[in-house]
Amino acid sequence: MIGLAFWIETTFRSAGGLAAVLLPAGPLVYLYLFKMMSFMQSRLGPMEAGPAGSMQLLAEVGKFLQKEDLFPAKADRIVFAAAPFVVLVSSFLLVVVVPFGPDAWFVNLDTGVFFAMAVSSVSVIGILMAGWASASKYSMLGGLRAAGQLIAYELPLVLAVMGVVIQAGTLNMQDIVLAQAEGEIFGFGGIGNPFIITQFLGFVIFMIAMQAELTQPPFDMPVAESELVTGYITEYSGMRFLLFFIGEFATAGIFAMIASVLFLGGWWVPGIDPDSNLFNILGPAVMFAKVLGVTFLVFWFRITYPRFREDQLQKLAWKVLIPLSLLNIVITGILKVAF
Amino acid sequence: MGIVPGMIKGLGVTAKTAYDTMFPDGPLKPPSPSKGAVTVQYPHEKETPTARARGVIALQEDNCTACMLCARECPDWCIYIEGHKEKAPPRRAGGKPRQKNKLDRFDIDFALCMYCGICVEVCPFDALFWSPEYEFSEPRIADLLHDKSRLAEWMETVPDFESYESGSEAKVRKVPR
Numbered sequence: 001m002i003g004l005a006f007w008i009e010t011t012f013r014s015a016g017g018l019a020a021v022l023l024p025a026g027p028l029v030y031l032y033l034f035k036m037m038s039f040m041q042s043r044l045g046p047m048e049a050g051p052a053g054s055m056q057l058l059a060e061v062g063k064f065l066q067k068e069d070l071f072p073a074k075a076d077r078i079v080f081a082a083a084p085f086v087v088l089v090s091s092f093l094l095v096v097v098v099p100f101g102p103d104a105w106f107v108n109l110d111t112g113v114f115f116a117m118a119v120s121s122v123s124v125i126g127i128l129m130a131g132w133a134s135a136s137k138y139s140m141l142g143g144l145r146a147a148g149q150l151i152a153y154e155l156p157l158v159l160a161v162m163g164v165v166i167q168a169g170t171l172n173m174q175d176i177v178l179a180q181a182e183g184e185i186f187g188f189g190g191i192g193n194p195f196i197i198t199q200f201l202g203f204v205i206f207m208i209a210m211q212a213e214l215t216q217p218p219f220d221m222p223v224a225e226s227e228l229v230t231g232y233i234t235e236y237s238g239m240r241f242l243l244f245f246i247g248e249f250a251t252a253g254i255f256a257m258i259a260s261v262l263f264l265g266g267w268w269v270p271g272i273d274p275d276s277n278l279f280n281i282l283g284p285a286v287m288f289a290k291v292l293g294v295t296f297l298v299f300w301f302r303i304t305y306p307r308f309r310e311d312q313l314q315k316l317a318w319k320v321l322i323p324l325s326l327l328n329i330v331i332t333g334i335l336k337v338a339f
Numbered sequence: 340m341g342i343v344p345g346m347i348k349g350l351g352v353t354a355k356t357a358y359d360t361m362f363p364d365g366p367l368k369p370p371s372p373s374k375g376a377v378t379v380q381y382p383h384e385k386e387t388p389t390a391r392a393r394g395v396i397a398l399q400e401d402n403c404t405a406c407m408l409c410a411r412e413c414p415d416w417c418i419y420i421e422g423h424k425e426k427a428p429p430r431r432a433g434g435k436p437r438q439k440n441k442l443d444r445f446d447i448d449f450a451l452c453m454y455c456g457i458c459v460e461v462c463p464f465d466a467l468f469w470s471p472e473y474e475f476s477e478p479r480i481a482d483l484l485h486d487k488s489r490l491a492e493w494m495e496t497v498p499d500f501e502s503y504e505s506g507s508e509a510k511v512r513k514v515p516r
Contacts (some may be wrong), residue, residue: 039357047380
């Protein structure tokens with residue numbers, strides 16, 4: 001790494017972090033939440049703001065900024081005000097370990113995967129804070145549901161990643177990408193070894209658990225509007241509501257980044273030497289394309305399936321996904337030792 | 340059908356709908372979602388409502404006898420009627436002058452109205468009619484109170500009753516013009 005002054009490096013990292021968190025969120029919301037969802041329901045979606053409604057998000061942000069920042073009378077003001085920031089911080093912490101190229105990373109942690117899995121549960125604290133501090137029974141129930149759900153699905157998420165870690169032999173995200181780039185499938189190295197092929201079960205479990213972690217339908221019990229108004233965000237308005245909204249979709253983008261690093265080869269595409277300097281420029285674009293692919297699946301499931309019941313949700317996590325992911329670890333371990 | 344095939348079928352349904360919306364002309368033509376969507380972009384293009392659509396209520400003032408049936412049947416009490424008795428000239432020369440109910444005020448508050456149509460049903464004198472016009476929103480809610488002259492203007496938009504199927508003995512109602 002070139003020696004830069006600490007403050008320059010920090011500025012670059014902050015700017016890069018902001019870009020990595022916020023830039024994918026906008027296209028994701030417009031492309032999938034606005035347009036694809038509309039087409040799947042045989043309607044057009046936003047059409048007025050900008051060509052084909054492409055400026056709709058700016059209009060929405062402008063609307064939210066104008067709204068009053070309301071606090072419920074009995075709310076715990078400090079905790080209530082801080083909660084959306086805690087949720088947003090977890091998405092910023094998550095992006096820290098994601099590599100975008102051979103040298104384009106924020107922090108190259110040896111325990112990157114461990115860090116990502118640990119930090120992704122920070123948002124639970126923010127959601128519980130929001131639910132508790134709102135002094136509303138709907139928010140409270142929503143917060144508790146979110147906590148129960150996120151903790152339950154953290155396990156299959158971590159266990160599904162274990163398979164990848166065993167196969168790659170490292171917790172470092174960068175090395176996981178390289179392991180996929182340099183890997184071979186039965187001696188054929190033409191497309192490397194993206195772990196989606198060898199760890200397909202792990203990928204499926206990861207996608208389901210990710211859907212639940214993001215509280216996207218069909219796992220949106222914490223904000224189930226027919227039961228809980230909007231759960232833990234019931235009492236929020238204006239800017240703070242917007243922060244929750246951004247947090248939700250920014251985290252969707254970042255989880256998709258992690259999924260593409262773990263299962264789809266991250267910034268690497270077949271045919272180019274992974275050590276090539278080209279990837280420092282091409283890498284982010286490749287990542288973005290893969291993120292679009294993964295989030296397409298997330299939003300497709302979101303649009304198609306109706307909401308689970310709370311007990312069905314917990315059953316799916318504890319009785320199906322966790323045993324399956326344990327099985328996946330056992331099989332991966334045996335094959336790893338055998339070959 | 341098992342759970343997993345059923346879920347895949349569901350994904351197929353949404354994907355097919357998205358495809359049909361995007362490419363209504365077929366796979367090789369340019370996408371034209373505005374043609375494929377079942378919705379209409381309202382202020383730019385409008386659908387003509389069906390002839391008997393319940394848009395707004397029109398009043399034929401001459402037929403109204405201020406009998407108050409509509410006002411009393413109205414579930415929202417959104418019809419306000421005031422009237423007084425007047426002497427009308429006798430029908431035949433030498434007869435007694437007739438007594439007639441003259442309408443002073445007939446208002447319908449469309450901010451309250453729930454478009455149930457009971458007033459139209461209940462009117463025995465053919466004074467109230469449904470008109471399919473639906474664009475009468477106002478910036479001020481008080482302006483949604485239509486007085487009798489405004490209600491009478493809607494009479495022009497009331498379509499004629501459709502004729503019954505051939506062979507029907509019932510006489511087709513006529514809209515007084």
